Amino acid sequence: MPKSRIRRAAMAVVIALAPGPVLAAPLVVATTGMAGDLVATIGGDCIDAEVLMGPGVDPHLYQATASDVRAFQKAELIVYNGFGLEGQLADVLAGLDRHKATLAVAEAAARAGPIEALDGEAGYATDPHLWMQPALWSQAVPAVEAALARLAPDCLEPMQRRAAAYRQQLQALDRWMAASLATIPSGQRVLLTAHDAFGYLSQGYGLEVRGVQGISTQAEPSVAAIQSVADLIAQRNIPAVFIETTINPRTVEAVIEAARARGTDVEVGGSLYGDALGQPGTLADTLVGMLIHNTRVMTDALGGQVIPLPEALAPWQQRREEVAP
Ligand SMILES: [Zn+2]
Structure with a gap:
């Protein structure tokens, strides 16, 4: 399963003269590329973001590999979509240290409102594909920002700035x-x-x-x-x-x-x-x-x-x- 490691300076965001790239940035493992995009964009240089499911991988059929489980064990935070999108993920998370920090970004977006998630069908209580409507997906930004700020408190200010910029971009995308x-x-x-x-x-x-x-x-x-x-x-x-x-x-x-x-x-x-x-x-x-x-x-x-x-x-x-x- 292809993996990508992203340390990205967020696009089109003015980054303050924060201390240079942090040497050992906290590892955040994201399941899907869409969840990883939230982490990499907001975290920038402050976070080491790893995405488990690469292009062309169907998350509904997800089964964790041994190397995925090792990545979850090493991660300081696991960011996933939630609402049951990722096949067998719940079983894998249940087997990890119960103090492991996790964040289900689609569930966080739905809780934040005002746009509500849709009911699902055939085993899905809620339709998990929230990223398709960027105004709705953008409701996850504050939760991601808060979770990353706990891992890299020195980076609070640049992460807040990147989060605000990303939210505006997602809202502009929604209008377009x-x-x-x-x-x-x-x-x-x-x-x-x-x-x-x-x-x-x-x-x-x-x-x-x-x-x-x-x-x-x-x-x-x-x-x-x-x-x-x-x-x-x-x-x-x-x-x-x-x-x-x-x-x-x-x-x-x-x-x-x-x-x-x-x-x-x-x-x-x-x-x-x-x-x-x-x-x-x-x-x-x-x-x-x-x-x-x-x-x-x-x-x-x-x-x-x-x-x-x-x-x-x-x-x-x-x-x-x-x-x-
Ligand atoms: Zn799907």
Whole structure:
């Protein structure tokens, strides 16, 4: 399982003349890239952030390896998504020292309000994919800031500054996503994907979303589920379906075949990042970049007009021009 160690100076944040990089920065282990992004962005040089699940890894199927367990044992703080996203994680955490510090960022975001988490289905009491709506995800920032400040109290001031800047960037991203997605014509505001990672897009931006597989990816999609999505495509004349980087594209290919059998030609609208960040060196290697990518792909494929990124997201505009799409 690929791992990445991130010591990142947060993008577009003015860092005060704090003491230089701390020699032995506290180790914080994050499960998903999205949780790791909160830690790395807010922690900056003050924290040694390690992410266990790399690009393309499906967190619903997560099983800790021996080296993951060693990382958890060494970590001064474990940051995970929560709401049951990470497969077998609860069993692993239960086996660790009960004084081990942990933080479930999605659960912290939902508790903080004002935006509430959505109910789940099929074994998930709550839909765990909160990062899809950045205004909601940004509600986790104070909890992460507080947890990191306990580990590196000397860094309180720069971490507060980075946290405030990140929150503003996530809120600017939310407004830009809402404005871009609002340009999709009313008859085409349907997002069809391999699994239900996108419920928060529906909540935040008024898109109708439908996954072939439901919230979990643990079972293979049924023929009935594929047929039912193909019926919807044929009835509503939906122009595009989307593949996801963490899900086998066969699911979506089967939907396209079934729609063709009903005489409707539907295209792959592009590849969306659902439950993992993109490869290092792509725009999607941060949460903000991942959501910019997704919004552009969805808006283009469904007949909308992507609007220019706001000034607050200028670092990502620059990155778009520098890196592979
Ligand atoms: Zn998922």
